[in-house]
Amino acid sequence: MAQGLAESHYSNPTIRWIDSRLPIFTMMHKEYGEYPAPKNFNYFWNFGALAMVVLLVMIVTGIFLAMHYTAHVDHAFNSVEAIMRDVNYGWLMRYIHMNGASMFFIVIYIHVFRGLYYGSYKQPRELLWMLGVVILLLMIMTAFLGYVLPWGQMSFWAATVITNLFSAIPLVGESIVTWLWGGFSVDNPTLNRFFALHYLLPFVIVGVVFLHVAALHITGSNNPLGIEPKSKRDTLPFHPYYTIKDMFGLGVFLIFWAMFVFFAPNYLGHPDNYIPADPLVTPPHIVPEWYFLPFYAILRAVPDKLFGVILLFGAIVVLFFLPWLDTSKVRSTRFRPVYKWFFWLFVVDCVVLGYCGAMPAEGIWLVLSQLGTIYYFGFFLVIMPLVGKFERPRPLPASISEPVLPQSGGGPLPAGATAKPMEKA
Amino acid sequence: MADTTHPEGGHGEQKSRRDFLYLTTAAVGAVGVAAFIWPFIDYMNPAADVLALASIQVDLSAVEAGQAITVMWRGKPVFVRHRTPGEIEAARAVDVDTLKDPQPDSARVQEGHDQWLVVVGICTHLGCVPLGQKPADPRGDYGGWFCPCHGSHYDTSGRARLGPAPTNLPVPEYSFMSDTRITIG
Ligand code: HEM
Ligand code: FES
Numbered sequence: 281m282a283q284g285l286a287e288s289h290y291s292n293p294t295i296r297w298i299d300s301r302l303p304i305f306t307m308m309h310k311e312y313g314e315y316p317a318p319k320n321f322n323y324f325w326n327f328g329a330l331a332m333v334v335l336l337v338m339i340v341t342g343i344f345l346a347m348h349y350t351a352h353v354d355h356a357f358n359s360v361e362a363i364m365r366d367v368n369y370g371w372l373m374r375y376i377h378m379n380g381a382s383m384f385f386i387v388i389y390i391h392v393f394r395g396l397y398y399g400s401y402k403q404p405r406e407l408l409w410m411l412g413v414v415i416l417l418l419m420i421m422t423a424f425l426g427y428v429l430p431w432g433q434m435s436f437w438a439a440t441v442i443t444n445l446f447s448a449i450p451l452v453g454e455s456i457v458t459w460l461w462g463g464f465s466v467d468n469p470t471l472n473r474f475f476a477l478h479y480l481l482p483f484v485i486v487g488v489v490f491l492h493v494a495a496l497h498i499t500g501s502n503n504p505l506g507i508e509p510k511s512k513r514d515t516l517p518f519h520p521y522y523t524i525k526d527m528f529g530l531g532v533f534l535i536f537w538a539m540f541v542f543f544a545p546n547y548l549g550h551p552d553n554y555i556p557a558d559p560l561v562t563p564p565h566i567v568p569e570w571y572f573l574p575f576y577a578i579l580r581a582v583p584d585k586l587f588g589v590i591l592l593f594g595a596i597v598v599l600f601f602l603p604w605l606d607t608s609k610v611r612s613t614r615f616r617p618v619y620k621w622f623f624w625l626f627v628v629d630c631v632v633l634g635y636c637g638a639m640p641a642e643g644i645w646l647v648l649s650q651l652g653t654i655y656y657f658g659f660f661l662v663i664m665p666l667v668g669k670f671e672r673p674r675p676l677p678a679s680i681s682e683p684v685l686p687q688s689g690g691g692p693l694p695a696g697a698t699a700k701p702m703e704k705a
Numbered sequence: 706m707a708d709t710t711h712p713e714g715g716h717g718e719q720k721s722r723r724d725f726l727y728l729t730t731a732a733v734g735a736v737g738v739a740a741f742i743w744p745f746i747d748y749m750n751p752a753a754d755v756l757a758l759a760s761i762q763v764d765l766s767a768v769e770a771g772q773a774i775t776v777m778w779r780g781k782p783v784f785v786r787h788r789t790p791g792e793i794e795a796a797r798a799v800d801v802d803t804l805k806d807p808q809p810d811s812a813r814v815q816e817g818h819d820q821w822l823v824v825v826g827i828c829t830h831l832g833c834v835p836l837g838q839k840p841a842d843p844r845g846d847y848g849g850w851f852c853p854c855h856g857s858h859y860d861t862s863g864r865a866r867l868g869p870a871p872t873n874l875p876v877p878e879y880s881f882m883s884d885t886r887i888t889i890g
Contacts, residue, residue, distance in 0.1 A: 437833065441854065444832035459746075463755045465780035473749065560775060560782045562833040564853045580855050585830055585871045641855050 311497055316515035317522050318503035320680050324398075325501070325522075326529035327391035332489065333530060334384045339482050341377040342426075349429065351475035353468045356431035357556045375545040376537075381423050382548045383537050385571035388416060396602075397623060399611030400502040406603035408495040411488055413599045418485045420572070420596075425478035427569060431471065432553030437566045439466045439474070445579075448589040465559060505683075506611025507676055514680035565640070573637030574630050578656065580641040581649035591653065598660045605660055607668030610676065618671040619663075626659045760890030762882065765821065773838045775826060778889050782826035782834055783877060784850070785887075788861060793819055795848060796862035806872040810862040813876050823887065824863040824874035828852040835859060835874075850874070 288299040288306060299305040348367050350359040363370035392412070395401055401409035428439045443460045447453040462469030500509070509515045516522070540547060548570060552563045568576050578595050582588035598605075613620050633652040639645040677683045763776050763785060773786040788796075796810040814822055828835050830852065836842040837850035837859075845851030845858035847866045852859075857868030864873040879889040 437854075441831040441833065444830075447832075459750050461751075462749055463751045463780060467755075467780050469752070469755065559780065560777065560834060562835075562852075562854060564836075566833070566854055580869075583869050585869055588869065 315518040324394040329526040360430040411492040422481040434553040436557035574633035577633040577637035581653040610673040766885040784826040792861040830870040
């Protein structure tokens with residue numbers, strides 16, 4: 281090997297020439313070919329890959345939409361309608377993009393709850409988890425900014441209500457809102473900058489996803505048992521074992537997405553957004569997109585403006601502290617007989633909050649939102665630290681292979697148990 | 706600081722001179738960056754054409770008692786309501802100290818024009834336009850306006866009475882040109 285060149289195992293001269301100067305082939309092979317993944321992944325481990333595909337599709341369809349979209353208050357609504365009616369396959373681009381946002385949140389929420397259930401945020405994966413929360417925040421911003429672009433009634437009033445959240449900040453709140461708007465109300469400067477940022481943020485997400493995966497490949501993946509792989513027997517090379525599993529999952533997921541795109545494209549949306557924005561009339565029921573409903577319920581649960589806004593942001597910020605709030609040494613909820621119940625109650629709580637968010641904030645819905653909000657924060661701030669201290673976890677298997685291959689456990693092997701485990705598996 | 710960069714250390718005088726150079730370079734750099742950030746922040750503030758939005762004149766002669774009109778000012782709706790004697794009475798009968806944002810009705814209208822209430826029609830919670838301008842609209846528990854977004858109620862003086870709205874509907878700067886004509890802004 282010539283001096284100053286990286287070592288390459290490729291025999292194809294062109295690939296080798298490139299690889300020894302810029303070892304991307306070696307890197308891809310290491311990170312997506314050989315990467316030793318625990319062999320006991322279940323289908324919940326598909327969702328990271330699915331999220332990556334959705335992000336790519338959003339960027340591609342978004343760029344194409346942008347070619348026919350006009351970010352001006354007088355033209356935005358009509359340009360989206362023109363995309364729908366006049367532009368070739370415009371309806372397809374828009375429906376993929378519109379429903380893609382929902383798909384993105386479905387996938388990410390499952391991905392996050394997977395991490396929550398299997399304790400993937402615990403040492404040593406704290407930073408990996410926190411980068412994930414950053415991605416979630418960026419996604420929330422991106423989806424909100426995008427929703428404003430078609431400039432329908434819901435777009436306009438979502439923009440108004442959400443930007444006004446900042447007016448709750450004491451002293452500087454009003455100036456911040458004026459600054460966000462670039463005027464004294466949501467208007468043309470607002471739409472323009474929202475478009476610029478909606479275009480930018482997905483690429484920032486790509487950057488953070490890169491860091492997220494880089495961190496993952498240092499600590500290695502968690503798995504349903506929540507114990508670290510002990511030997512080569514506990515892992516499989518990513519390719520072909522998990523590339524094929526991810527492809528299968530992707531196929532199923534794309535069918536699901538296509539069902540919405542082709543058969544119920546507006547099912548997840550709100551009809552009021554097909555009415556052009558009118559700054560003088562607020563629609564009687566403004567509701568955010570479904571993926572924001574639990575947070576919206578938390579906002580409305582509190583009769584105080586500033587406190588409501590603090591809780592709204594707190595609901596996501598608290599996720600950053602999870603690695604330190606959960607005091608249990610055991611990762612997987614499978615082995616946590618007490619925590620398990622609180623976990624599932626938390627899942628139910630999020631669904632209930634989501635439902636309340638779609639209902640008017642009065643009567644029973646207000647009471648339920650308040651109870652739901654208390655449990656949401658109680659779960660993270662009280663239950664997690666305490667249960668971890670008092671719970672007696674069930675015994676963990678000695679290794680990932682042990683429960684399925686009794687002889688290959690971590691301890692001293694019984695005589696005759698050294699037969700090749702792969703053949704038995 | 707220097708200890709971490711040069712753990713072997715040793716040259717006492719050299720070290721402090723280098724530290725000083727590092728610090729001054731960093732400080733000048735930081736000031737430069739900060740100064741350069743400001744144009745980017747201020748770029749996003751309202752531009753001159755937005756700031757230059759003129760004042761508007763509103764003719765009130767066609768608005769009967771009990772009716773209201775909405776006009777657009779600085780991109781925002783302004784509510785002008787011609788209050789009935791009963792509504793004025795209701796607004797005055799309140800014990801001001803019990804309000805969230807204590808303000809007597811007299812401070813929210815102009816002397817001698819008690820029947821005219823002029824307020825910015827933007828809910829002080831999160832900026833929706835409250836209902837109550839049209840005869841068929843719900844006007845909330847206090848006969849003024851009702852915000853459908855998160856359920857704030859305003860009274861006949863535009864004061865926040867119930868729900869999450871923290872303050873009263875703001876009264877814009879306006880003056881009467883004649884008994885039936887006002888200038889807002
Ligand atoms: C993180 C990825 C993204 C998410 C979650 C997202 C989300 C959204 C949402 C929710 C809408 C509103 C759809 C509707 O109701 O009509 C939208 C619209 C739009 N997005 Fe994105 N988007 C993403 C990436 C992009 C990218 C990279 C571009 C590139 C320029 C883009 C360009 C547009 C355009 C032009 C519209 C307006 C047309 C329309 O409303 O269909 N998006 N986006
Ligand atoms: S915006 Fe009016 S009650 Fe929230």
